[in-house]
Amino acid sequence: MAVAATISQRKRIKRKAPRGFLRRVFKRQKPHLRLEATCDLLVHLNCLLFIRRLAEEARTDACKTKCGIIKDQHVLAAAKVMLKKSRG
Amino acid sequence: MADSDISDNEPTTRTLLRRVLDTEAPRTPRRRQSTRAGVQRTPLGTPFSMRLRSQTKTTAGRQPHRARSIGRLAHIQTRGQLKEQTPRTLLENILLTAPESSMVMPESAVKPVPAPQVVQFSRRESSPGSLELQLPELNAPTTLAPGRLTSGRRKKRLRLSEFQQGMDQGLPLSQGPVTEPPGNTGASSLSSSLNLTFATPLLPQSVQRPGLARRPPTRRAVDVGIFLQDLQDTSVATALPGDRTPVATLPTDTVLEDTQPFSQPLIGRSPSVHHSLPYPSLSAERTVSRRTRSSGPGLQNNSPGKPAQLLAGKAEEVDALAMGFPNTSSSTSGEDGVEPLLGGVGEEVEERMEESMSLSEVKEAAGAQASARAEEPEAHTEVAEAEGSWGAIEEKEPEGSSRDKDTEGRTARPELASSTPEFPRARQLEFLEPAPPTSTAVLSSEPLEPLSARLPTRVQTARPRLRQDSYKMGLSHYAKLFSFYAKMPMEKKALEMVEKCLDKYFQRLCDDLDVFAAHAGRKTVRLEDLELLMRRQGLVTDRVSLHVLVEQHLPLEYRQLLIPCAFSGNTVFPAQ
Numbered sequence: 199m200a201v202a203a204t205i206s207q208r209k210r211i212k213r214k215a216p217r218g219f220l221r222r223v224f225k226r227q228k229p230h231l232r233l234e235a236t237c238d239l240l241v242h243l244n245c246l247l248f249i250r251r252l253a254e255e256a257r258t259d260a261c262k263t264k265c266g267i268i269k270d271q272h273v274l275a276a277a278k279v280m281l282k283k284s285r286g
Numbered sequence: 287m288a289d290s291d292i293s294d295n296e297p298t299t300r301t302l303l304r305r306v307l308d309t310e311a312p313r314t315p316r317r318r319q320s321t322r323a324g325v326q327r328t329p330l331g332t333p334f335s336m337r338l339r340s341q342t343k344t345t346a347g348r349q350p351h352r353a354r355s356i357g358r359l360a361h362i363q364t365r366g367q368l369k370e371q372t373p374r375t376l377l378e379n380i381l382l383t384a385p386e387s388s389m390v391m392p393e394s395a396v397k398p399v400p401a402p403q404v405v406q407f408s409r410r411e412s413s414p415g416s417l418e419l420q421l422p423e424l425n426a427p428t429t430l431a432p433g434r435l436t437s438g439r440r441k442k443r444l445r446l447s448e449f450q451q452g453m454d455q456g457l458p459l460s461q462g463p464v465t466e467p468p469g470n471t472g473a474s475s476l477s478s479s480l481n482l483t484f485a486t487p488l489l490p491q492s493v494q495r496p497g498l499a500r501r502p503p504t505r506r507a508v509d510v511g512i513f514l515q516d517l518q519d520t521s522v523a524t525a526l527p528g529d530r531t532p533v534a535t536l537p538t539d540t541v542l543e544d545t546q547p548f549s550q551p552l553i554g555r556s557p558s559v560h561h562s563l564p565y566p567s568l569s570a571e572r573t574v575s576r577r578t579r580s581s582g583p584g585l586q587n588n589s590p591g592k593p594a595q596l597l598a599g600k601a602e603e604v605d606a607l608a609m610g611f612p613n614t615s616s617s618t619s620g621e622d623g624v625e626p627l628l629g630g631v632g633e634e635v636e637e638r639m640e641e642s643m644s645l646s647e648v649k650e651a652a653g654a655q656a657s658a659r660a661e662e663p664e665a666h667t668e669v670a671e672a673e674g675s676w677g678a679i680e681e682k683e684p685e686g687s688s689r690d691k692d693t694e695g696r697t698a699r700p701e702l703a704s705s706t707p708e709f710p711r712a713r714q715l716e717f718l719e720p721a722p723p724t725s726t727a728v729l730s731s732e733p734l735e736p737l738s739a740r741l742p743t744r745v746q747t748a749r750p751r752l753r754q755d756s757y758k759m760g761l762s763h764y765a766k767l768f769s770f771y772a773k774m775p776m777e778k779k780a781l782e783m784v785e786k787c788l789d790k791y792f793q794r795l796c797d798d799l800d801v802f803a804a805h806a807g808r809k810t811v812r813l814e815d816l817e818l819l820m821r822r823q824g825l826v827t828d829r830v831s832l833h834v835l836v837e838q839h840l841p842l843e844y845r846q847l848l849i850p851c852a853f854s855g856n857t858v859f860p861a862q
Contacts, residue, residue, distance in 0.1 A: 213767075224811075227796035231803060232810040236860070239844050240816040240832075241795065246839050247825050248791055249764055252784070253771035257800060264416035265625050268772055270779040277787040284791070284823045 215242035252280050310374065314612040338363045795819070813848075 255276035802815040
């Protein structure tokens, strides 16, 4: 299949998803639940998007205070907003 | 003519002819022979000279025959010349000139060999064989040229003789190298006689060019004890970086700080022991001690796993090296000290240690542990001195987490002191006891009581420590991405904050997925659950679908796994 062919061509994935870590975390949190095969990739995607938004928010806060460095209070404020947004 | 025939059948014809000739010879009067021989000498110069030469070559024993043979030959020759080729003369000439048969007439060099053969052959014949004797002798030189048939044999015989000669000479040669290792004198003598020397030509070369002379590598006997110590030190140094107070203060501290019983006899020994250790070991011990102290109060569980593994590995290495070596005192002593000191921590290490029940292995591990633990040279040297079977001690606490703390050792020591009835063990314990207290005293670390309290807690905290590490590692992975996305310098505290946020986020994520799966009546989280989650989060909208996000943010390999694509053969992967 083409998938097999592409896998053979693959050398090294940049920005690999820590699939084992994600599965372990989910299992620790919800041991009675089971995660599907490729769901952890989407979870990884979700995390990436969350972090992206969090970083942008933190950068905005740091720029607002005209601070050249992102400090923890910026991150904290950004996190509050983001967690509220991503409540689901 | 019949030469060829006669030559082919020479053995038989010759003998026959000779018989005939001999039978006829007696008819001729001998006087004539003598007179005729003298008269006929001149015309028969050349053949007669040849005969003379051949006769001279023959042995002296045949001289009595020679006269007769000469006479007869001369008579024959004269007859041949006088008579016009009678059959007798012809046959005689043939006998004279024809090539010898195979049985006789080898090369001139081997004439003495064939000569007796010929003589024997001739003597076999009933006839006196003067002619026969003469004939082969005469024929020897004449038949050289025509005698090609026997050339091979002559060569072979020559070779044989030569080979025999060579063998006689070669035997000592062959024996020389073989016997040289066991006995050089005889072989050397033999070889020297044959101008063969097995000695390395170092001297002449060195004399000519001393710079190019190759000296044999000077090899010193490997000191196993020092080697093991170095191994332990290096392993300890690599595993536990750190520094420590100078060792010089330790002995005094031990004397002062030691409050345990049986410590006084150690005072006398400590200085002696102190000197024996090499300096690098001290540094390694220092680093080990420092690391243990730092790790002691803070993190207990982290070390057992790693040091156990390291120690086990070291134990194996050292064990392999020190197997059968008598100088395992250092390792053994170290182990003795370490094992009793380390109590109950590192269950995994325990198992490993117990598995390798061999004393040497345990000794190795203990030695490594002791080196790691006994941050001081004293402890190390003490351990080296002490020797003994550790059956009891090994079974008790074969621990690898020696590095974790000095305190542990201290608490364990009093226990061990009571338990070890044997004197060497007691000595080891005594040695070890002052070592950790000194280290702790130098650092002014915590007192003994809380240490004992920590001992039971260490086992419990060992496991969760690993989980926390891996979890933190995973979070830090995402924190790095955060710093990348931010594109701005960040503080380390900010990163820690990010990790906390991620932790909360994960918890929320799992809860939401659980709710969605339960809402759908499933116990397995599927892709649609995640898509719903992302939709609720606002990531997936009517404009932006999940596939778009996958394409944008995930690598190609993951995209292939997530988004169904049509392939050749009317197939779709992943199957929907």
